[in-house]
Amino acid sequence: MVVAREDFDIPVAVRPKRLTKRQRQRRSTLVALSFIAPNFLGFLIFTLGPILFAFALAFMHWDGSNAITFAGLDNFWRLFSDRSFITAFWNTLIYTAVSVPATLCCSLGLAVLLNQKLKGRNFFRAAMFFPYVASLVAVAVVWNMIFNPEMGPVNMLLYELGVDPKNLPGWAASNSWAMVTVILFGIWKSMGYYMVIYLAGLQGISPELYEAADLDGANGWQKFWYVTVPQLGPTTFFVSVMLTIQSFKVFDQIMLLTEGGPGTSTLVLVYHVYNEAFISWDLGYSSMVALVLFLMVLTVTVVQFRLTRED
Amino acid sequence: MVKKPLTLFGQKIRLKTIALYVLVIAITVVMLMPFVWMLSASLKLDRDVFAFPIEWIPSHPRWQNYVDIWTKIPLALFIYNTTKLTVIVTLLQLFTSSFAAYAFAKLRFAYREVLFLAYIATIAMPWQVYMVPQFVEMRALGLNNTHLALICLQAFTAFGVFLMRQFYMSIPDELCEAARIDGMNEYQIWFRIMLPLSKPALSTLTIFTFVSTWNDFLGPLIYLTKTELKTVQIGIRMFITQYSTEYGLIMAASMVSLVPVLIVFLALQRFFVEGIASSGLKG
The missing domain is CATH 1.20.5 (Single alpha-helices involved in coiled-coils or other helix-helix interfaces)
Known part of the structure; x- marks a missing residue:
């Protein structure tokens, strides 16, 4: 009885169902979609949706509570008469033009220095990297205290060194020094990160090149200039693209160090987006400013794509 | 001579x-x-x-500073909030990213390229460009002043999927084929073969997500206005503006906020350096 029953049961349960090709395809698509769904749904609702909304909103008037009205190109024309926008645009470009090459040089220098055989090399690398992961709010407040124009240790030291009190830099509190302060802070905070990328690039350079340079009697400086720098070309390109995009988006450190001031001396694009949206509740115009930021980042990305393809 | x-x-x-x-x-x-x-x-x-x-x-x-900060501001609550957010976001990010990445790297299905293109197209899109409409949307969903808003905001990034997919692409397809012949289904292959193999990529993603969630400033600034919901970053920011001359206390609170990051950093330092060196991209 038992045997007979098993005989009867097994084939039905185990016999593979003959699925048509279409059914099989459908099933594998369903499986694949079930893998993607948890992430994609979140991505669709919270990233893709808002992005499309942002493009539409740039051509609307909206204060966030009343009805949305179509604005055509109003927001676009307003960019040209908005003094704050023009200032923010230039400040962003100035910030980028100074901080990108400066950070690049510092991180390359650090990488070359810490690529040599040193005792405690890993400790030094970690120390350089730490500002990058340290919480911004904490380091910004300590930075502002150290660079406090009246009492901070930096100005005290400068005073001791004989700088006339009238000529002491006002750092974050003065129109002419605020941008310098913000840039210095940015370099200090991020150069460890790019140093690590450069270190990876340095390790990819074939030692034979240096041996060949040694045979030719090159000194350290020549080896750096004629072997290291050209060999690091792709890394430098990558780092400069990333730095440029980061600089276009700069906001947190400015909010925390200077709040865009004094006056508008450190007002940057994202700060303007933030102000127009969450202070003035002019969501349409704020999206138009954000669109400018997007176009700037897009330009850099397209240039990067073109250039890397040519290689 | x-x-x-x-x-x-x-x-x-x-x-x-x-x-x-x-x-x-x-x-x-x-x-x-x-x-x-x-x-x-x-x-x-x-x-x-x-x-x-x-x-x-x-x-x-003056050790008293380190005693006073816990009573002057709800620092313990801020740390609890941030820890909660960071852990949830990191886990969600790891799970959904590696899950989706498996399909993009190892499964064949209709519209795979189109869907992946949607991710690629947004990877270079700065969050600052769409933060305003995103805020409006969250508010419409009733998520303003909730932790859920920040979780939704950070847990489903294109970056995570991209990073994991790149890693899975480097794992040979034959491994999956062999497992399929052995009778594993796709979920088992993901869990038993891909996840254990992708530890380096997972730890890179963990570190990036942990640091960026713990240190996030603009997100909580926009979404959280109630004191009891605030994270360490904006909590300390509030403290700084309220007690701007109590330097000793501000410094003590800042020190405390650095400790968790310092611990994670020291513990995973090796992965940090390797992770950046191998992936190198985080916007």
Whole structure:
């Protein structure tokens, strides 16, 4: 009885169902979609949706509570008469033009220095990297205290060194020094990160090149200039693209160090987006400013794509 | 005759090495100076913080600062909030990213390229461009002033999917094929084969997500206005604006906010460096 029953049961349960090709395809698509769904749904609702909304909103008037009205190109024309926008645009470009090459040089220098055989090399690398992961709010407040124009240790030291009190830099509190302060802070905070990328690039350079340079009697400086720098070309390109995009988006450190001031001396694009949206509740115009930021980042990305393809 | 140039040569090398160490140590000191100053100031009375010349090791360390910060502001609550957010976001990010990445790397299905293109197209899109409409949307969903808003905001990034997919692409397809022949289904292959193999990529993603969630400033600034919901970053920011002259306390609170990141960083430092070196991209 038992045997007979098993005989009867097994084939039905185990016999593979003959699925048509279409059914099989459908099933594998369903499986694949079930893998993607948890992430994609979140991505669709919270990233893709808002992005499309942002493009539409740039051509609307909206204060966030009343009805949305179509604005055509109003927001676009307003960019040209908005003094704050023009200032923010230039400040962003100035910030980028100074901080990108400066950070690049510092991180390359650090990488070359810490690529040599040193005792405690890993400790030094970690120390350089730490500002990058340290919480911004904490380091910004300590930075502002150290660079406090009246009492901070930096100005005290400068005073001791004989700088006339009238000529002491006002750092974050003065129109002419605020941008310098913000840039210095940015370099200090991020150069460890790019140093690590450069270190990876340095390790990819074939030692034979240096041996060949040694045979030719090159000194350290020549080896750096004629072997290291050209060999690091792709890394430098990558780092400069990333730095440029980061600089276009700069906001947190400015909010925390200077709040865009004094006056508008450190007002940057994202700060303007933030102000127009969450202070003035002019969501349409704020999206138009954000669109400018997007176009700037897009330009850099397209240039990067073109250039890397040519290689 | 032979010895002389050798010793000279040896001496020259030694000088160079000394110079190198001096330079490296000097740069390290400058880089770490703000943290040392912070630690030193956190143990001082407010009026002593700016005393010059700087007293690096306070003669009467004021440990009271580290007691007062817990009562002056709900720092423990802030840390709890941030920890909760960070853990949830990191877990969600790891799970959904590696899950989706498996399909993009190892499964064939209709519209795979189109869907992946949607991710790629947004990877270079700065969050700042769409933060305003995103806020409006969250508000419409009733998520303003909730932690859920920040979780939704950070847990489903294109970056995570991209990073994991790149890693899975480097795992040979034959491994999956063999597992399929052995009768594993796709979920089992993901869980038993892909996840254990992708530890390096997972730890890279963990570190990036942990640091960016813990240190996020603009997100919580926009979404959280109720004190009891605030994270460490904006909580300390609030404290700084309220008690702007209580330097000792501000420094103590800042020190405390650095500790979790410092611990994670020291524990996973090796992965940090390897992770960045291998992936190199985080916007």
